[in-house]
Amino acid sequence: MSQAADEARIDAMHGFSSSEAGQLAEFERLNQVFTAIYEGASEDPPLRSSLQALRELFDAKHATLILRPATAQNAGAIINSDTVNLATSESYRTHFHALDPFVDLPDGQVVTPEELMGSSWQRSMFYRQFLEPVQVGHLIGADLHLDSGVLCRFRVSRDMHAAPFSENDKLIARMVLPHIKRALQLHVRLDDLSNEHQLFAGTLNRLQLGTISIARDGTVIDLNPEAQRIVGEHDGLLLRAQHLSADSATERRELQRVLRQALEDRPRSGPSVIDSLSISRPSGRGKLCLVVRTVPRGLRPDSQQSAAAVVFLRDPEAIRMQGANEVVRRLFNFTRMEAALALLLADGLTLDEAAEKLGVRRNTARTYLRFIFCKTGVTRQTLLVRMLLNNIVSLA
Template sequence: MAISAKSQASAATAAGATALTGTAAWPLLDRLLSAIYEGPLESPPWQSALQMLRDTLQAGHVTLMLRPPSPDSAGVMINTGSTTVEAVKSYETHFFALDPFVRLQEGEVVTAEELIGKQWLDSPVYREYLKPLDIRHLLGADMYTRDGIECRLRITRGHDAQPFTAAEKGLCSTLLPHLKRSIQLHARLDSLECERQLFAGTINRMLLGIISFTQTGQILEMNQEAKRILGEKDGIWLSGSTLTADSVQEGRELQRMLKQAFSEHSPASDEEGPGVVQALSITRPSGRAKLGVLIRAIPLGQWSESRQRPGTVVFLRDPESSGAQPSQELVRRLFGLTRMEAQLALLLTEGLTLDEAAEQMNVRRNTARTHLRSIFSKTGVTRQTMLVRLLLNSVISLG
């Protein structure tokens, strides 16, 4: 029977602060370390580990400041324990600037009194902020990385509780380097996720459908354009995890290409390297232009071990698909055009003739020709086809 995070937390509470030393602490330490390294995959991150640490230390709060508040930002804090939105906001907007319990020495676990002395109880932060929240004992540690990350771990107890013991501080000192490594892993994962979202957004704006498969042919992910194309069931659709074509001949060729791409990851192909990219046109019964299909096997990395990684990707292109029109303001600023010139240029990229564009703009043909000559002069092209190619190859499709 699986043990839930809540059950683990209860076990940690039962162990409590009485089992923080010796071999009796090993099962507790194992649970805490496991939660710390699983933290980057949670949302909010490290919620389970912080709650487990709070239960173990019988603390009022355990807070991890991933990004401490500053005059320019409210910061990012992960809280466990009883908190209110007002209390968090008051610290983020005011009391953080008055807090003397900051910028602790790397890796050092200290109480507020050890760092500041008895005058800590006379500080505005304690008297005006912490005391009304029933926070008397404060234990903290700060972590810094070469990448400029600064994180703060803060643990509290109320006025009726005992001060933190040496054993409890020792437990935090043991956990601290592991938490720092986990934070660095989280930062790396977050960076990769930002890149993934950036590239995925760019692909979506380019109206390119993408389907990624595992090495064994199971679908991992599809973007919106792929879902749209397959959802129309016009020439190609999805049956379970299998791409199916209306044309029997095209369907056979599609399956052959997919099978070959999947086989790139079999043991027998280890010495052959990545296969040649394969392409196919899919006829649409509706009579619309054929869909373009491109299949590429993704080579395994040197240290790849997961069978759930993308192994093959299928690209789908609908030549008749039209996305949101690029911003006229973007075109105007990019090429130094007037608003009328930018509107004309975009209409021409949509395939309209000069006469059709003039009619849609509600101007005379001679006026449109005057705008076109001005566009030629500003962009350095001499023909309408060159202008369209220039615009389509520019960054306006990414805007």
């Protein structure tokens, strides 16, 4: 805590009795621990930094969290305060966790080993071979079963020459446990969201759909790999002073108008499509296709780090990755050649252009197209393209 904060706390306590001042100090100490616990929800591993605050709260030697699936037989993920020797932690992970009798505690109840085992605790092999050599004499703990199916073991230890844990210590532990449980559940949710984000980002990359995130002031704050590739070619769509631009003056003005509208008309919930436009390329290649969507405002104020709009970007001439070919084959039972032809048609090529790109005769390509029609149930090329776009190609 800073000196200014200490002085403010002391000033606030003037006028209180010594017992009231003590209660305020204890409340402030607990509040700092709760803050550390919730800040630790976003850490990986979770709550690592808060364990030092918990260790100090209990005047303990160590504070430990063990996270594992409820049915797992291994030690699980062990998160310790920074006072634990790495060799000691590893020896528990590889050997002593199987000997630990202080496990499978009543859900959410704070207990000591003596309460569960009596005098047999100090005669146990785990106590004599693991705890005594590292000078641990007293333990307090609780098990928490999270909604995600993860079991959390919370353990706090004291030196063998220290005082045993008191009823007041157990009371404080019972106050802390619900916050530890909520913070861990928040961590699981944040981890799920991160995994979903990576999954969706990977899908966009495989489908060769570029995404460009735009901040409230119009600056570009993030480009996925496909967008980086397209912008890096300097062919129609440009990045100037961290702002999206276009080679053509007319298209540049239209792009600026669309982006300005997206940034000004942000909804409170549910992203909406502002507009779509195409950007011509001086090289003569096919036009780039852009769709602009707003990002809901949410509760967090706008900043340079938060996206206010997203531009979805597609290069119709990009060579589709093998993964997309496999998806089309499985969805429609196409052969590899049929899938390749269908994807080229969806990219805007004519049948003649697709045949040339595949290195086959036009009549051969027409035969493949008839097979494609039979398998999809459509009878016209335009309907085929629409079906493919609706199923897998366009996510915007």
